[in-house]
Amino acid sequence: MTAVDDRPVLHTHTIRLSYADTDPAGILYYAAWFPKMEALQSEFLYLQGLRQDTLIERFGWWTVSRATQCDYLAAARLFDEVRIELRMGRIGTSSFRFVFRMVRIDDDVVVARAQNTVVTVSPDQASVPIPDDLHSHLLRWAGEE
Numbered sequence: 001m002t003a004v005d006d007r008p009v010l011h012t013h014t015i016r017l018s019y020a021d022t023d024p025a026g027i028l029y030y031a032a033w034f035p036k037m038e039a040l041q042s043e044f045l046y047l048q049g050l051r052q053d054t055l056i057e058r059f060g061w062w063t064v065s066r067a068t069q070c071d072y073l074a075a076a077r078l079f080d081e082v083r084i085e086l087r088m089g090r091i092g093t094s095s096f097r098f099v100f101r102m103v104r105i106d107d108d109v110v111v112a113r114a115q116n117t118v119v120t121v122s123p124d125q126a127s128v129p130i131p132d133d134l135h136s137h138l139l140r141w142a143g144e145e
Contacts, residue, residue: 004089004099008143011044011086014105016079026075028112033070037100037114040086048137056123061131063118066095070114074104081105088142094127095119096138 013036015021021032042052055062076082082102089097095117102112120130130138139145 004087005101007087007099008141009085009087010141011040011047012083013040013043014081014083016081017076019078022076022078022080024078026077028072028076030070030072033102033112033114034068036084037068037070037086037098037116038065040084040100041098041116044086050134050137059131059133061120061122061128061134064121064125065116066119067117068114070100070112072112074109074111076102076104076111082111088138089115091130091135091138091142094129096130 015036020029022028045052052062082104085101085103087099087101089099091097098116098118100112100114100116101110102114103109104111120128120134122128136145
């Protein structure tokens with residue numbers, strides 16, 4: 001994901017790890033991270049005027065997550081502060097990818113990397129090509145426009 005790391009950071013959020021996020025050995029609890037990433041992604045889109053709850057009415061399409069993946073790279077302990085960064089990943093014909101980096105604040109160590117592949121769909125959830133207006137946003141967010 002090195003090329004993606006060169007893309008602009010679109011949105012960040014800093015959290016302090018709680019007991020539900022990691023165990024005493026610093027092993028990140030995998031299930032705790034996906035809601036944090038989704039919240040960052042949803043907030044970013046919301047701030048761009050792309051509210052998931054109004055996309056169908058406003059544009060005639062909406063988005064669904066198709067695949068998620070996360071690599072846990074380093075330990076993170078209880079009460080560590082971690083910055084979650086959102087970047088634009090691959091842009092395809094009917095899907096695009098958001099890429100996440102989780103960085104421990106005190107030493108700038110990347111503790112995890114993840115991605116979420118999002119598909120544009122019709123109201124009946126059939127895959128459709130990424131609409132031109134959304135595609136323009138994606139290219140801009142990737143720093144390619």
